[in-house]
Amino acid sequence: MIVDKVSGVEVVLPFDELTLAWPCLVGADVVRVERSENTTWLVGGPGGMFAVRRYRDGYVDMGSIRSELRLMQLAKDALPIEIPGVVPTRRGEEVLHCFDGLYVVFTLLPGEMATQSDIVAEASRIGEMAALLHRSGEDLDRTQQTRWSWDAAALTGEAPRWGSWQPAFAHEPRSYEIVAAAQGEVEAQMGVASRGESAYGLLHADLRAANLLVHEGALTGIIDFDDCGFGWYVYEAVASLSFYETSPDASRFLRGWLAGYAQVRVLSEESLALLPTLVIYRRLLLTAWLLGHPHVAVPGVDRYRFGIDTADLADRYLRDPYDIERLLAT
Structure with missing residues (x-):
């Protein structure tokens, strides 16, 4: 169980399922939890630093998420600044449908x-x-x-x-x-x-x-x-x-x-x-x-x-x- 340091609410992160899909998360620890429209865990470990996002139920659907990720890739190709990358699962998927919602893992960019x-x-x-x-x-x-x-x-x-x-x-x-x-x-x-x-x-x-x-x-x-x-x-x-x-x-x-x-x-x-x-x-x-x-x-x-x-x-x-x-x- 992980406690969101902002709200004090306990939240569940299905690490077993996530690490199976994204081996880069094995051994990672949660550094920070951010809650706005969606919930994002900033995690770090042997595989590097990543942002793990769980999309809020009802806010977006799978098609909408894919459109977002497509725009990010276009921006990554066209803009001379950094845009987060999407980390594919071991099966090559961008979005994982877990028991509790839709997840995407992004690379974490340097900077303030x-x-x-x-x-x-x-x-x-x-x-x-x-x-x-x-x-x-x-x-x-x-x-x-x-x-x-x-x-x-x-x-x-x-x-x-x-x-x-x-x-x-x-x-x-x-x-x-x-x-x-x-x-x-x-x-x-x-x-x-x-x-x-x-x-x-x-x-x-x-x-x-x-x-x-x-x-x-x-x-x-x-x-x-x-x-x-x-x-x-x-x-x-x-x-x-x-x-x-x-x-x-x-x-x-x-x-x-x-x-x-x-x-x-x-x-x-x-x-x-x-x-x-x-x-x-x-x-x-x-x-x-x-x-x-x-x-x-x-x-x-x-x-x-x-x-x-x-x-x-x-x-x-x-x-x-x-x-x-x-x-x-x-």
Whole structure:
């Protein structure tokens, strides 16, 4: 039995079955347990260091996982930075169906998790890598993909991807009213936004600091493709701003990201005009995510302050849904 050091909950890792499938795990010890959408064990032993992921029941299916792994391989081939490799089982399979769920083993990359200052300094590079990733994703046949879409349904549909944001403002009626109005505008804007091939496609969708690796301040790797899905390409920039939307460096990061992206792919004025809408969209997704993940510590995030700042952003957005500089102004 293994205890998750974050939540204190005992979790079972079927090592007998896993080591039979992946001999490289023989003799490995659990170094750390991470729980978010899925559960990931970082293990190390004679065979090396690996990340063992168990996918959350109902979050993805086998086809969706295979699409994720395919995008990772395309990224590995196309990007001049590190992408985790998938370790095949002794039978050559990428995914193992154990008695308690679906497992994948990834190679563990060197480097440190990026900080806010890191992503600001490397904004242009992050934008460039995002563009290369998007170009790689175009090689996947959309009709064969089972990944979800980061569109209005993921926020307001019958089964919101990360749950509901509304309880966060249950005791703040004025803030609730403002945020609800902003959500309505977000739905309207996303409803008419182009989904043409130049504007909309397969994304990593979570290129925030926690999923970027750096060494001596330089971007060296991208991890955690488990939220990849279809969306507007500019959403990738917004996702990188996650939890830092009200930082004094937010506008600077966005300008750098867009400059780096433009070195590889062109974004239309229509796509750029969607940025403020996607900032609010992401902020509401994150509000729901925080509610559903009380056990996860997010560096630098005050959960109470996050709600206050979200309502302030929503109010600015309603005053002008197209002015990204005003929205991100501090």
